Amino acid sequence: VLVGRAMGKLQSKISFHTAKYRADGSVEETGPVRAVQQHGPAHTDAVTSVAALKPDLCVSGGRDKSVAVCSWRSGAALRRFIGHEREVTKVTSAPDSNRVFSASRDKTVMMWELHGTSGPSQHFPGHDLVVTGLAVSPDASQLCTGSRDNTMCKWDTETGECLGRAAISRNLVTHLCWVPGEPYVIQTSEDKTIRIWDSRELQVAHTFPAKQHIQTCCDVSQDGRYCLSSSSGSAGEGGEATLWDLRQTRNRVREYKGHFQTTTSCVFFPRGPALAPSIATSSYDSTVKVWDQHSGGRG
Numbered sequence: 382v383l384v385g386r387a388m389g390k391l392q393s394k395i396s397f398h399t400a401k402y403r404a405d406g407s408v409e410e411t412g413p414v415r416a417v418q419q420h421g422p423a424h425t426d427a428v429t430s431v432a433a434l435k436p437d438l439c440v441s442g443g444r445d446k447s448v449a450v451c452s453w454r455s456g457a458a459l460r461r462f463i464g465h466e467r468e469v470t471k472v473t474s475a476p477d478s479n480r481v482f483s484a485s486r487d488k489t490v491m492m493w494e495l496h497g498t499s500g501p502s503q504h505f506p507g508h509d510l511v512v513t514g515l516a517v518s519p520d521a522s523q524l525c526t527g528s529r530d531n532t533m534c535k536w537d538t539e540t541g542e543c544l545g546r547a548a549i550s551r552n553l554v555t556h557l558c559w560v561p562g563e564p565y566v567i568q569t570s571e572d573k574t575i576r577i578w579d580s581r582e583l584q585v586a587h588t589f590p591a592k593q594h595i596q597t598c599c600d601v602s603q604d605g606r607y608c609l610s611s612s613s614g615s616a617g618e619g620g621e622a623t624l625w626d627l628r629q630t631r632n633r634v635r636e637y638k639g640h641f642q643t644t645t646s647c648v649f650f651p652r653g654p655a656l657a658p659s660i661a662t663s664s665y666d667s668t669v670k671v672w673d674q675h676s677g678g679r680g
Contacts, residue, residue, distance in 0.1 A: 420456030423449040430472045434495070440481050442469030448483045448493060462493045464501045470513055471556075475521035480538070482524060484512035490526050492538060503541045507534055514557035516566050518580070525566045525580060527554030533568065535583050545583035552576075556598045560627065561605045569596035575610050575625065587631055594619035598646045601627070602658075607634070607674075609660055611644035622647045622662045624674065637672045639679060640664040649674070 424443035431441040437454050448469060450460040467486035474481050479495040480502075490512055492503035505526065514527030523544070524536040531552045535545040553571035560567065565586065566578040575596055577587040595613040602608075608627050614620030620640035626632045642665035650659040650671075658674035672679055 423451050423458050429468060429470055432473050434474045434481065435477075440472045440474060442472040442483050442485075444468045446485070448472060448481060448491075450481065450495060460493075460495065460499070462491075462499055462501070464491055465489070470511060471515040473515050473517055475517045475519060478517075478521045480517075480521050482515055482517055484515045484526060486511045488512060488528070490515065490524065490536075492524075503538060505534075505536050505541055505543075507543050507546070508532065514554040514568060516557035516559040518559055519561060523580065525557055525559070525578070525583075527557050527568060529553045533578060533583060535580060547578075547583045547585075549585070555596060558599050558601050560601050560608075561603060563605055565627075567599045567601055567608050569599045569610050571595045575599060575608065577627070589625055589631070590633070592623065597643060600648045600660075602649045603652060607649075609647045609649060611647040611662060613643040614640065615642055617641045620644050620664060620666075622660065622672075624660075635674075635677050637662065637670075637677055639670055640666050640668065642666040 423441055424445050424447060426444035428441050428443045431439055434440045434450060437452055439451055439453055441449050446465045446467060446469060448462040449458050451458050465485040465487050469483050469485050471484040481493040482490060484490045488508045488510060490505040491501035494502045508528040509530040510528050512526055512528050516525045522538055524538050526534045531550060532546055532548045534543055537544055551572045555569045555571060558567050564580045566580050568576045568578060573591045573595055575589040576585050579586040592612055596610050597613055598611045600609045606627055608625040609622055611622045612619045620642055622637040622644055624634040626634050644662050644664045647660060647662045652658060659671055660674050661669060661671050663669045670679055
């Protein structure tokens with residue numbers, strides 16, 4: 382379902398047959414399906430980031446410098462936030478929170494209130510280059526940001542005060558995610574490493590063995606036990622996703638290989654009683670792949 386604008390014209394298209402596209406390129410016909418709703422665009426330029434906000438809402442950021450909150454049920458853009466001077470690079474929110482956070486090429490991070498004004502409720506300046514990592518604590522009281530300036534910063538979301546700043550040479554941050562229920566933040570980097578930061582002192586608690594390629598993205602399982610990272614690649618080299626154990630052993634558990642170019646993002650699927658633990662990856666090779674987390678097999 383594509384998110385859309387409140388003023389956008391809603392179109393419904395009826396498809397009488399659908400197909401299940403498998404990772405090996407084969408197609409399985411699955412029969413009649415319900416109507417597919419399509420909506421006008423949420424942004425006037427490329428969408429650069431999207432994140433879940435509530436069960437029926439998502440937040441997105443774009444090259445048009447704006448942040449949009451959309452309902453995937455209706456397709457309507459419910460809120461539109463304007464304030465960044467350059468492209469929005471990342472968006473995020475805390476679970477069950479009405480606060481939205483956005484990072485930008487203008488070197489700043491902004492906080493927005495879902496039910497507030499269209500302007501930012503808090504402003505976090507301090508990085509010297511584009512902000513490329515953004516993670517908020519589960520209670521939304523603290524924010525961690527990372528940048529291509531090799532630094533990580535921690536912020537008080539109420540006051541906007543910078544509570545800490547740490548720099549590591551050649552640590553060009555690509556993504557951040559907060560471990561549920563823990564004070565730890567996972568960080569991927571262009572230096573091919575994945576780091577675990579202790580947010581309390583803003584210090585590196587652990588660094589996983591370096592990969593062969595730039596690490597582009599990361600995600601953490603809902604139970605906080607595993608971390609997933611994705612790699613850059615080309616011509617069939619690299620492009621894998623890697624599963625890491627966040628418990629005491631902190632071992633590399635498994636790799637998911639199948640993309641032929643850079644894997645741009647990786648996510649854990651929510652756990653369900655009837656669903657095997659699964660992950661999804663997307664790539665510059667124009668594919669999205671779904672994997673069995675335990676076996677590495679593709680669905």
